[in-house]
Amino acid sequence: MSINRRPCSPQLTITAVYAKTLREMASQPPKKKQRKRNSGRGDTGQLERFDSLPWTSSLPETDDDPFSALAGLNDFEGGVLSLEEIDESEYGLELPKAIQKGGKKQEKPTKRKRKESDVDEVIGKEDKADEAGKEDKDGENGKEVKKNKKKKKKKKKKAKKPKEYMDNEEETVTVVETNGNNDVEEDQVDDSEYHAWYELRLHALLMKSISRLKFKEPTPIQKACIPAAAHQGKDVIGAAETGSGKTLAFGLPILQRLLEERDKFERQVEEKGEADEQVVSRGLLRALVITPTRELALQVTDHLKQVAIGTDIKVVPIVGGMSTEKQERLLKARPEIVVGTPGRLWELMSGGEIHLVELHSLSFFVLDEADRMIDNGHFHELQSIIDMLPMIREGHPEDTQNCVTSSSFQRKKRQTFVFSATIALSSDFRKKLKRGSMKTKIDGELNSMEALSERAGMRPNAAIIDLTNASIMANNLEESFIECQEEDKDACLYYILSVHGQGRTIVFCTSIAALRHISSLMRILNVNVWTLHAQMQQRARLKAIDRFRGNDNGILVATDVAARGLDIPGVRTVVHYQLPHSAEVYVHRSGRTARASADGCSIALISPKEASKFSSLCKSFSKESFRQFPIEASYMPEVSKRLSLARQIDRVLRKESQDKADKSWFQRNAESIELIVDENDSEEERVNSIRKKKASSANLKKLQQELNSLLSRPLQPKTFSSRYLAGAGISPLLQQQFEELARQKLGDTGNPGDNKKKMVVIGQDCVEPLQALRSSGQEVTMDPKGAAEKRRNLDTLRRKRKEEKRRLHDQKRKQRKKLKAGGD
Ligand SMILES: Nc1ncnc2c1ncn2[C@@H]1O[C@H](COP(=O)(O)OP(=O)(O)OP(=O)(O)O)[C@@H](O)[C@H]1O
Numbered sequence: 001m002s003i004n005r006r007p008c009s010p011q012l013t014i015t016a017v018y019a020k021t022l023r024e025m026a027s028q029p030p031k032k033k034q035r036k037r038n039s040g041r042g043d044t045g046q047l048e049r050f051d052s053l054p055w056t057s058s059l060p061e062t063d064d065d066p067f068s069a070l071a072g073l074n075d076f077e078g079g080v081l082s083l084e085e086i087d088e089s090e091y092g093l094e095l096p097k098a099i100q101k102g103g104k105k106q107e108k109p110t111k112r113k114r115k116e117s118d119v120d121e122v123i124g125k126e127d128k129a130d131e132a133g134k135e136d137k138d139g140e141n142g143k144e145v146k147k148n149k150k151k152k153k154k155k156k157k158k159a160k161k162p163k164e165y166m167d168n169e170e171e172t173v174t175v176v177e178t179n180g181n182n183d184v185e186e187d188q189v190d191d192s193e194y195h196a197w198y199e200l201r202l203h204a205l206l207m208k209s210i211s212r213l214k215f216k217e218p219t220p221i222q223k224a225c226i227p228a229a230a231h232q233g234k235d236v237i238g239a240a241e242t243g244s245g246k247t248l249a250f251g252l253p254i255l256q257r258l259l260e261e262r263d264k265f266e267r268q269v270e271e272k273g274e275a276d277e278q279v280v281s282r283g284l285l286r287a288l289v290i291t292p293t294r295e296l297a298l299q300v301t302d303h304l305k306q307v308a309i310g311t312d313i314k315v316v317p318i319v320g321g322m323s324t325e326k327q328e329r330l331l332k333a334r335p336e337i338v339v340g341t342p343g344r345l346w347e348l349m350s351g352g353e354i355h356l357v358e359l360h361s362l363s364f365f366v367l368d369e370a371d372r373m374i375d376n377g378h379f380h381e382l383q384s385i386i387d388m389l390p391m392i393r394e395g396h397p398e399d400t401q402n403c404v405t406s407s408s409f410q411r412k413k414r415q416t417f418v419f420s421a422t423i424a425l426s427s428d429f430r431k432k433l434k435r436g437s438m439k440t441k442i443d444g445e446l447n448s449m450e451a452l453s454e455r456a457g458m459r460p461n462a463a464i465i466d467l468t469n470a471s472i473m474a475n476n477l478e479e480s481f482i483e484c485q486e487e488d489k490d491a492c493l494y495y496i497l498s499v500h501g502q503g504r505t506i507v508f509c510t511s512i513a514a515l516r517h518i519s520s521l522m523r524i525l526n527v528n529v530w531t532l533h534a535q536m537q538q539r540a541r542l543k544a545i546d547r548f549r550g551n552d553n554g555i556l557v558a559t560d561v562a563a564r565g566l567d568i569p570g571v572r573t574v575v576h577y578q579l580p581h582s583a584e585v586y587v588h589r590s591g592r593t594a595r596a597s598a599d600g601c602s603i604a605l606i607s608p609k610e611a612s613k614f615s616s617l618c619k620s621f622s623k624e625s626f627r628q629f630p631i632e633a634s635y636m637p638e639v640s641k642r643l644s645l646a647r648q649i650d651r652v653l654r655k656e657s658q659d660k661a662d663k664s665w666f667q668r669n670a671e672s673i674e675l676i677v678d679e680n681d682s683e684e685e686r687v688n689s690i691r692k693k694k695a696s697s698a699n700l701k702k703l704q705q706e707l708n709s710l711l712s713r714p715l716q717p718k719t720f721s722s723r724y725l726a727g728a729g730i731s732p733l734l735q736q737q738f739e740e741l742a743r744q745k746l747g748d749t750g751n752p753g754d755n756k757k758k759m760v761v762i763g764q765d766c767v768e769p770l771q772a773l774r775s776s777g778q779e780v781t782m783d784p785k786g787a788a789e790k791r792r793n794l795d796t797l798r799r800k801r802k803e804e805k806r807r808l809h810d811q812k813r814k815q816r817k818k819l820k821a822g823g824d
Helices: 011-029 111-138 144-149 148-158 163-167 191-198 204-212 220-231 247-273 294-308 324-332 342-350 380-388 408-412 429-435 439-443 449-455 486-499 511-525 540-547 583-590 610-621 633-672 685-711 732-746 769-777 784-824
Strands: 172-178 183-191 236-241 287-290 316-317 337-340 364-368 415-419 465-466 477-483 505-509 529-530 555-558 572-574 600-606 626-627 780-781
Touching: 011 111, 172 626, 191 204, 191 294, 204 247, 220 236, 220 247, 220 465, 236 247, 247 287, 247 294, 247 364, 247 415, 287 342, 287 380, 294 316, 294 540, 294 555, 316 324, 316 342, 337 342, 342 380, 380 449, 408 505, 415 449, 449 555, 486 505, 486 511, 486 572, 486 600, 486 633, 505 633, 511 529, 511 633, 529 540, 572 769, 583 610, 600 610, 600 769, 610 784, 633 685
Parallel strands: 236 415, 236 465, 287 337, 287 364, 316 337, 364 415, 477 600, 477 626, 505 555, 505 572, 529 555, 572 600
Antiparallel strands: 172 183, 626 780
């Protein structure tokens, strides 16, 4: 497989990561038996309800946020970026080739293509049989069914006996890989490894993609959803833990149906010279996938594209923050699948974008992270989009009779998929759906999952597949917490990032102000962090993710815009610097680690103010105890020293940047109204101001020198003796030098796709948080009543101290007054 490497492109980086995984998996000896993923979870009997979680879901910056005063003062947003123009094509937005209306004329198969179609013949038999059977049931295309009756019997026999097929001479499948430039390469994959997928009866081309991606078996949510969605044509409400493969649980059924229709079209053209109106579906919008964030939309697009390689199905992302014109051009190629965010989609739809308003052809409507869509009525656009969908009511053919833009085949079966890890299903959600009793809400607000699903056209017989366990969290996630004062959170964070800075880490903040505060401090402390929040320019957002993805030990400081869906391999740790406002967000944040059978850990920093919130969080997940993350107290004096200097530097820098901003604001405004600013400062004032500036910059220099001298030494516990380096560990600086040496010696380029031998230098400063937690973390029972009591006591103590202080102050004032009066 040839891969172009351009470090700035997320699409290519993802390809490189896949490539690395492929190579790593390929280098492993073939396993005879499949190891079960997520062994703690069975496939059936787990349709437990996820009770509504108690907190309100919202992400505002709260008044009590101690960082709100600092908002808007950071110059280094998104990491130290130069915001050069990024070509959207780098993000998977290249214009696909338009397809002739009515489909392509069949080409004479080349040798390579013939090989491919041979494979189709073998694997695709069962799909075709299934398709014919389905239509027979629907009473459509009776002729076709009769014609193929004999063939079908044979195919069905084979479909029932996958083992026979495995054992015969066609045991290997020719896998066709493209590098995105239509260069096709071939590879041989041992077919028996993918046995578990055959039960799902997916199209041959999809099977090829799956084996190329080395997804040995479907995840439980895929196993449960694909039959219902792809073969029974049902609507699906799906809930499963974070990182469990929900994207393909809805993506594969979509691709399956489009491919089945294509096969049917080609068969009919071959047999009759033309196809029935029912199966002519090219050039129409068939699936609309809506996600709450832009990054997620791009990621879902990428994921679907990976699986659609080898088909000519086009998937296009439509998201805000990128050029509208370019996206309109992409839509001119008439992609079958559009993945987008509500804002930009609605902008184009309300502007009459032809491909997006021909919604009668729509066969799939998907709401990914559906519960986020109803948060605080954020998504008026979503409501408008849903209102544009043609109503399809069971037993009401008049809903679609006047439609001229699509065939009856497509109109008949629009499927609705609603997915999330935290769908807060109300207890009678299923009953309501069955009764169809939610119709009354149709004109109301979309403030509940029921209303949203109903309005989107969810049918009463929808399959509700809830595989979340009682704790809702991913099985391989180790959760922990650190109890500390609000002002000590920075020290804890610095400790985690420097003593345990191994593997990728995401630090979540609730407010942008807090994000700016800690990213600025960490950078001053030479901890290289990237930032991601909703107020950043889209290209900076993508670049931050890309750079984070490209660094094995990268640190991303993010708001909850990164909480949902982001799938970045190798995220080992999630730190909740501030607790989120809702339990759902906590689940999604933590779910950025421990994905797809990997493990990981989360650490929540809990201030006394947040203690009761944390306790109710534990209660939401039926957790009585949490592990306490171990902090080596002997490190803290050194951590505090460094932090104190960093804070002073930060204050000076902020002041300078604030002064600069004020001055330029004043000048800009004066210029805009053509005012001449009179420099009427006296000579003395000017001299004073220059003197102040000089003093401030000398102070800054001194602080920086002091900090640099501390940073040049490793962060070590107080008891550490630097005379004996070997026993106690190595400094980060030394470690960096060793790593550089290793790179030079072994020719390691540091690229994720590079599979050359790697030398990892492990020093004392490189114990992963998960490892530290497992080796010395303690279970602590959470006691909500105790925590509330503790907090009350603390508040009372503080109030009393304040009152005492005020009393003493008043007393002194009175005494002074008295003395003064006596003296007079
Ligand atoms: N059958 C499979 N076998 C192995 N890995 C898989 C399989 N299906 C998907 N994956 C991988 O698992 C990872 C997580 O998938 P995905 O992003 O769809 O999870 P998710 O359930 O949507 O997570 P979230 O709830 O956080 O959005 C992806 O990297 C994907 O490539």
